[in-house]
Amino acid sequence: MFMLSNEINLSAMPQADQERIASILENAKAANTKLAYESDWNNFKQFCSKFNYLPLPASEATLIHFISEESKTCKHSTIKRKISSISKAHKMAKLMSNTTHPIVEELMDSIARTKGNHSTSKKAMVLDDLKRIIDVIDTSTLQGKRDKALILLGWSTALRRGDIVSINMEDLVFTDKGLEIDVFEQKKKKQRKIVILPANNNYCPIETLLVWLKEARIKSDSIFRAVNKANNVGERLSGESVADIVKKHAKAAGLNPELYAGHSLRSGHITAAHDEGFDLSTIRQHTGHSSIEIIDRHYVQTMNNYKNNTSSTLSKL
Structure with a gap:
């Protein structure tokens, strides 16, 4: 049985139609995920360009600096997603990633403890x-x-x-x-x-x-x-x-x-x-x-x- 949401049940539809709808939704989800990865990776490359760092492969020092900068405005969950995107880029390039370096992980744990998922409220641009x-x-x-x-x-x-x-x-x-x-x-x-x-x-x-x-x-x-x-x-x-x-x-x-x-x-x-x-x-x-x-x-x-x-x-x- 295919449920489109908690309220919409498509079980009365032919199985082929249910599978087609499921495929469309899955493709949309994949496209959104790809866009998020692309945005995160572009963000990291722009950071590296600004500070004259090499994005691939990224050193642990580069990642630590990046995380430190991001922690000023981003939630822990957002930074975690960006680190995941950086790791994915390294895997696609068949390069070793420093995203699991002990110091990098320790810094992320520290941000989770001290900052949590709260971000500073910003002023409206009147x-x-x-x-x-x-x-x-x-x-x-x-x-x-x-x-x-x-x-x-x-x-x-x-x-x-x-x-x-x-x-x-x-x-x-x-x-x-x-x-x-x-x-x-x-x-x-x-x-x-x-x-x-x-x-x-x-x-x-x-x-x-x-x-x-x-x-x-x-x-x-x-x-x-x-x-x-x-x-x-x-x-x-x-x-x-x-x-x-x-x-x-x-x-x-x-x-x-x-x-x-x-x-x-x-x-x-x-x-x-x-x-x-x-x-x-x-x-x-x-x-x-x-x-x-x-x-x-x-x-x-x-x-x-x-x-x-x-x-x-x-x-x-």
Whole structure:
């Protein structure tokens, strides 16, 4: 008997149809796993490039440094998955992996004990912060054009960082009214469409995206890619790269980079939309949250802690 979920029983279907559906779901799961491995491996290669390390084979010192850097922003479970991806890459290359080195394992155990699976809550990138950050980006460079497009599109779509970098050219439809994006949400394993409207100013996500795509000569596959010092456009960015880009420009704008990350784009959009008077149902339709209760609990109530706070009575003194 094949159960599609706890509620849907397909046992009444012919066996051949059940097996076909099972095969489709298994292939989808395999594709998602492959995408996660690809993102993790690209993240590690970008780290190695930044610090001039050799990714294959990666030394124990390289792995220790990588884990230390990742522990600043990632949960233990996320780091564990990335180490697994690095190990898989070594196996595919038929190279010995240092991911099971005693010191590497000891460091991971230590992170599990001290950090657990909790990550530091990041600040929402409200409109004032967004403007400050965009204004300091040097768009005379190819990397600057990419970063401006990534931050504005990430903010306007309110997507999770992994979903931002998973967008391909084939997912985009430019119309006379705006931009339509077919997005596959990795967390929910669900496809949905997002519509982005143009802005008649220097902060238009559509115009900045078009400028980046033209300058980078991107016509297919990933829209957000690595750019080296020689302005060579490389592979798809990782989700962690989104956080690095946000932090880099937040620091340049005089903001505390430790308070910002990839999720700041998503939470900033929600905060701004709520402040502009959009109801929670409309916000949910754009962000793809499973319920308005989640938005209310995780975002609105947090905002209200500052807006409707009885400690303000001290100002009457």
